Amino acid sequence: MRPIITAFAAAPDRGQGQARDMRVRWALEEAGQPYDVRLLSFAQMREPAHLAIQPFGQIPTYEDGAVALFETGAILLHIAERHRSLLPVDAVARARALSWMFAAINTVEPPIVEREMAELVERDKPWFDARLPALDAHVRKRIDALSASLDDAEWLAGAFSVADIMMVTVLRRLDGWNLLETCPNLMAYVARGEERPAFRRAFDAQYAVFLASGAR
Numbered sequence: 483m484r485p486i487i488t489a490f491a492a493a494p495d496r497g498q499g500q501a502r503d504m505r506v507r508w509a510l511e512e513a514g515q516p517y518d519v520r521l522l523s524f525a526q527m528r529e530p531a532h533l534a535i536q537p538f539g540q541i542p543t544y545e546d547g548a549v550a551l552f553e554t555g556a557i558l559l560h561i562a563e564r565h566r567s568l569l570p571v572d573a574v575a576r577a578r579a580l581s582w583m584f585a586a587i588n589t590v591e592p593p594i595v596e597r598e599m600a601e602l603v604e605r606d607k608p609w610f611d612a613r614l615p616a617l618d619a620h621v622r623k624r625i626d627a628l629s630a631s632l633d634d635a636e637w638l639a640g641a642f643s644v645a646d647i648m649m650v651t652v653l654r655r656l657d658g659w660n661l662l663e664t665c666p667n668l669m670a671y672v673a674r675g676e677e678r679p680a681f682r683r684a685f686d687a688q689y690a691v692f693l694a695s696g697a698r
């Protein structure tokens with residue numbers, strides 16, 4: 483069975499590829515695995531059929547007949563385990579790549595999401611301007627460490643891997659914040675990811691959903 487993933491019927495980012503289905507689409511494209519997409523409204527995301535797969539009522543999910551998964555870390559790991567090109571074969575190198583994949587979602591993404599949420603729900607609050615520098619500093623601490631670690635390497639763990647799919651999609655969330663600009667190697671890293679044909683196919687597929695929604 484072709485995998486089916488879920489995605490927003492109307493993504494709040496207006497097709498910029500920042501919703502988390504983008505990382506799943508990209509992994510499937512890298513793997514050469516065709517897939518179908520079930521588009522969900524916010525109301526459908528709260529319905530029992532979706533909650534049975536994603537208990538928090540979020541996207542994306544992944545179903546392939548054998549498994550029904552939520553959480554992009556679990557989904558990308560599952561895809562990578564089925565398509566050897568996405569993780570090193572050597573056990574030690576594989577473990578290192580997985581460390582980076584989890585660092586992307588567990589260490590780098592949280593302060594980025596915290597800042598996004600503040601922009602979204604606290605922008606008009608009296609404390610917002612005072613809070614912003616601390617939020618930025620938390621993000622900067624993470625990206626400075628990442629930048630030092632990546633140094634002049636092309637990818638995080640040797641050859642391109644699922645870790646890079648996760649990290650590049652996480653860093654793309656910084657678009658428009660002028661925080662990556664002091665780390666030229668990370669800007670080049672994100673650009674390298676975005677230049678991959680599989681990234682472009684994934685991006686175009688989710689952008690087509692935005693165009694079809696008529697919400698220009």
Ligand SMILES: N[C@@H](CCC(=O)N[C@@H](CS)C(=O)NCC(=O)O)C(=O)O
Nearest residue numbers: 501502539540541542552553554555
């Ligand atoms: N940790 C989850 C996060 C999923 C998530 O936050 N999805 C967002 C879209 S990118 C969502 O569904 N937001 C709507 C909501 O939380 O109600 C994962 O990595 O899959």
